[in-house]
Every structure is written in structure tokens, then in C-alpha cells.
Amino acid sequence: MPTVLIVFFIMKILNAGISALIWNAYRHLSGVRMIATGFIIGAGASITGLLYKPGADFLTGMTGFTTAVLINAAQSTCINGAIIFLGQPSRKWLVPFCIIATAIYWPLLLYINPTDGALRAVAGAIITTIAHGAAVPVLWRQKGHWSWLRLTLLPYIFLHLSIQDGWALYRIGRSLAGMPDPTMFYPWMVIEAGLAHHLWFACFLAMLGSRLRVDVLQRNQELALEIDRRRHLEQQLAATLATEREINAEHQQLLDVLVHEIRTPLTGIDRATEMLEITLSPLPEAGEKRLASVRDGVRRVAALVDRIVTDKREPRSAPVVQDLEWTEVLRTVLGGLSHMDAENRVRALVSQPPLVFRADRDMIVAVLRNLVENALKYSPATEGVTITAAGGADEVRFQVIDRGIGIPEMERESVGRRFYRASNAQGRPGIGLGLFIVRRMLSQAGGTLRHGPGPANIGTTATVTLPQQ
Numbered sequence: 001m002p003t004v005l006i007v008f009f010i011m012k013i014l015n016a017g018i019s020a021l022i023w024n025a026y027r028h029l030s031g032v033r034m035i036a037t038g039f040i041i042g043a044g045a046s047i048t049g050l051l052y053k054p055g056a057d058f059l060t061g062m063t064g065f066t067t068a069v070l071i072n073a074a075q076s077t078c079i080n081g082a083i084i085f086l087g088q089p090s091r092k093w094l095v096p097f098c099i100i101a102t103a104i105y106w107p108l109l110l111y112i113n114p115t116d117g118a119l120r121a122v123a124g125a126i127i128t129t130i131a132h133g134a135a136v137p138v139l140w141r142q143k144g145h146w147s148w149l150r151l152t153l154l155p156y157i158f159l160h161l162s163i164q165d166g167w168a169l170y171r172i173g174r175s176l177a178g179m180p181d182p183t184m185f186y187p188w189m190v191i192e193a194g195l196a197h198h199l200w201f202a203c204f205l206a207m208l209g210s211r212l213r214v215d216v217l218q219r220n221q222e223l224a225l226e227i228d229r230r231r232h233l234e235q236q237l238a239a240t241l242a243t244e245r246e247i248n249a250e251h252q253q254l255l256d257v258l259v260h261e262i263r264t265p266l267t268g269i270d271r272a273t274e275m276l277e278i279t280l281s282p283l284p285e286a287g288e289k290r291l292a293s294v295r296d297g298v299r300r301v302a303a304l305v306d307r308i309v310t311d312k313r314e315p316r317s318a319p320v321v322q323d324l325e326w327t328e329v330l331r332t333v334l335g336g337l338s339h340m341d342a343e344n345r346v347r348a349l350v351s352q353p354p355l356v357f358r359a360d361r362d363m364i365v366a367v368l369r370n371l372v373e374n375a376l377k378y379s380p381a382t383e384g385v386t387i388t389a390a391g392g393a394d395e396v397r398f399q400v401i402d403r404g405i406g407i408p409e410m411e412r413e414s415v416g417r418r419f420y421r422a423s424n425a426q427g428r429p430g431i432g433l434g435l436f437i438v439r440r441m442l443s444q445a446g447g448t449l450r451h452g453p454g455p456a457n458i459g460t461t462a463t464v465t466l467p468q469q
Contacts, residue, residue: 019035019040020036020040022208029085029211031082031083031085032208033081034077034081035077035204037081038073038074038075038076039074039197039204041070041073041074041077042074042197044074045067048066051067052067054183055114056115058111061110061114061117061182065106065107068102068184069102071193072098072101073095073102075128075132076099076131077095079094079131079135080094082138082204083135083138094131098131101123102124102127105123109123116175117181117184118172118181122169124164124184125168129161129164132157135157136157139153145211149203153199156196160192269298270295270299270302273294292339299339319360320362321360322359323356323357324356324361324364325354326350326354326355326356326389327350327354329364329365330350330387330389332365333365333372334346334348334372336365336369340373340376342372345381346372346385347385347386348386349386355390355391355396357466358468363445366437366441367441367442367449368398370434371438371462371464372385373434374435374462375400375404376402378405379402379405383402385401385402386400386401386402388401393468394467394468395466395467396466397463397464397465398466399461400464401461401462402459402460405425405459406424406454406457406459406460407451407460408422409453415451416435416436416449417432417436418432418436419432420432420436442464445466447465447466448465449464449465450462450463
């Protein structure tokens, strides 16, 4: 018998150590920490049980008080944890009841009659019955993954309670027959309680393994659904991309047709107005204005066609970087905008000595012409436009400053996207392609374009920064 008790003692200590590891690994699962705590407390009860000395006096009997409290605390904690683990509401009253009831009945009944442990046995059996009785309906209703508990743990609970209650009644009968016994913890009772303890522990491990299998299966199902969803999205994306490619191809074909159909009559109109100016000279003032208006419209449409062609041209020719003089570039820019009276409306601040920088001439002329044209177009005829240039060894910076309608602050980063126009420019001619082309030209050259407010928050300041190569 001593050897068996030692084995049970060692097994309880091992169970406590395993429970501590489970606590640390699976603390996220509801009820696991409480069940593990119950087994650790049970190991503590086994250790304090070594100090118990059966005797027929109060002080000797109190050596089993701590053990009795820990036993009932351990079993109630395990049972409540199992109830929570099985998805049922916590019996919050269970653990406090078992601890407080034990703390009251043990010294009280020991004080009343220290020579007889029958009443303490009955009180202990009642507490054990109440604690296990809380788990019986929960185990009885289990189905699915936990249905095996009805055939394993539930029958043993009834057997355990029958033994505990039967032994308590037997003790009462012996006490009434004049054979009192102060002993509370008999070796065979310790073995029976130890078997119940280990069965609970085995079921706990099985329940944990079943839960983990369920979680893995559920996670696999979720992953399978996620994979199917993403595959479906991928197919939708592929279909969308195919549709977009088809639309882009149709768009390019349409642009090709438009460019071809528009350029020829534009050239004819321009040549016809030029011939009219020559053959009908001198013309009345009204006629000259009319012809100038026609040629101005032709130039605007031709410029739009050129922008579309430039935007769609692939591959692009390699830039030709060379030394450029600012005054010569400025004359070219303003000369191309003579129809907008750029020579009179644009004020250029030229540094001394004249600025010389390195860039692709066609690119920088196209960029500045577009910015100056926008500044003139969105400014009142009475307001001028200022253009400046400053450079150093690393970069050159150009600014086009106007006092026109400006760009709303929230839209400055969006201006320059393809076909995007500021909200306050919707009533003016244009399709939002010019600044898009400018930004792309500058990006290919390593430069940047930023828009900010003009002087005194009136108008716009367009700043071009270009690295020196």
C-alpha cells in the first residue's frame, strides 16, 4: 500500500507539471487555465496530506484541514473549468462555495466531536456530490465531438459519488453502533480519489486534443474558403484586365483614326487662311480678326493632336542632352505662343550672367510652353505672367507665376493625372492631357513639377526642378 500511495503521489506531481505546461501553451482556450489550476492545487493537496496525523483531539485533527480545503478547491476548480471548456456558462458560485463550506465544517465538526470523523465524512461527501453534480447535466447534454464523455467520465462520476456517499453513510452507521473513528483519509480512499483525479486528467488531455483537432479542421476549412475566394477574385481581376486591354486597344485605334482624319483638314484650313491673308491683303480689320481667330483655333486643335500623338508614341526616342542658354529657350517658348500675345503678357526675370543649363531642348521647350500657355489661359487678359529661372551645379529650377483662377489646395496633387481637370476649370476649354504629358516628360528626365499658390494666395506658382547631368 505505501508503494501504491507513493506512485499516486508522484503521478499527481507530474500531472501538475504537465498542467503548468498546458496552461502556458493553450491559455487562449477558454477553461484551460482553470482546469490546469485545479490539477496544480490537487498536487498541493497531496503534499500537505503528508502532514496529516489522525488523532482524537482538535489540534491533531486540524493537521488535515489544509488538505481538505485544497482537495475541494481542486475538484471544484477542475469541474468549473471543464464546464467552461465545453462551452457552457461558468458556475461562479462553485469554487467559493466548496472552499468556504470546507473551511467552516472541518473545524466546527472537529470542535464538536474530535473523536469521530463520521460527520466530517458526510459533510465532505455532500460537497463532493454538489461539485460533481454541477457537471453531470453538462456532460449528459454533450454531442458531437464531446459525446464520448457521456460514456467515460459520466459513469465514473456516478461510481465515485456512490463510493464517497456510501462510505459516509457507513461511517454514520458505525458511529451509531458505538464504533467512532477520528480518521478521515484512509489509504484506499486516497487511491480511489487518485484514480478519479487521473481519470479527470486523462479526459482533460483527450478534450484538449479533440479541441485542437476541431480548431485545425475549422482553420483548414477557413483557409480553403479563403483560397477559393482569392482564386475567384484572381479570375475576376484577369477578366477585368483583359477587358481593359481590349478597351485600351479600341481607344488607341480610335485615336489613330481621329489623328489621321483631323490632321489633313487642319493643314488645309491653315493653308487656306494663309492664302486668304496673302491674296486679299489688305483686309478690313474685321476680316483680319476673323482670319486670326480661325488660325488660332486651328493651332489649338493641332496642338491637341500633337499632344495625343506624343502621349501615345512608343517607344520614345532617347533624349538629346545639351548645353542650353536660358534666353534662347525663353524666346522659343514665347515665340510659339505669339497667338496668345505672350511677348507682351509674359515678364521674364533673366539673371546675369545669362543662365546656361543642360537638358533636352525639345523636352524643356514643350514643358515650359505648356505651363506658360496654361498660365495665360487661366489668367485675366489684364494680368501678366512671370517666368523665372535659377540654377546651380546640381539642379536648375523654373517657375511660372500667374494671378489667375488658381488650383484648389486639395486638388494640387491630382492635377497632372491623365484627363484630370481642377474643379474650377471645368467651364474652360481643355481635356486635362497637357500637364499629364509634362509630368511624364519630367519624370523620364528625373525632374519634378509642383503646383503651389501664387503671390498673396492669388493664382498659381508652377515649379519645375530638373537635375543637371
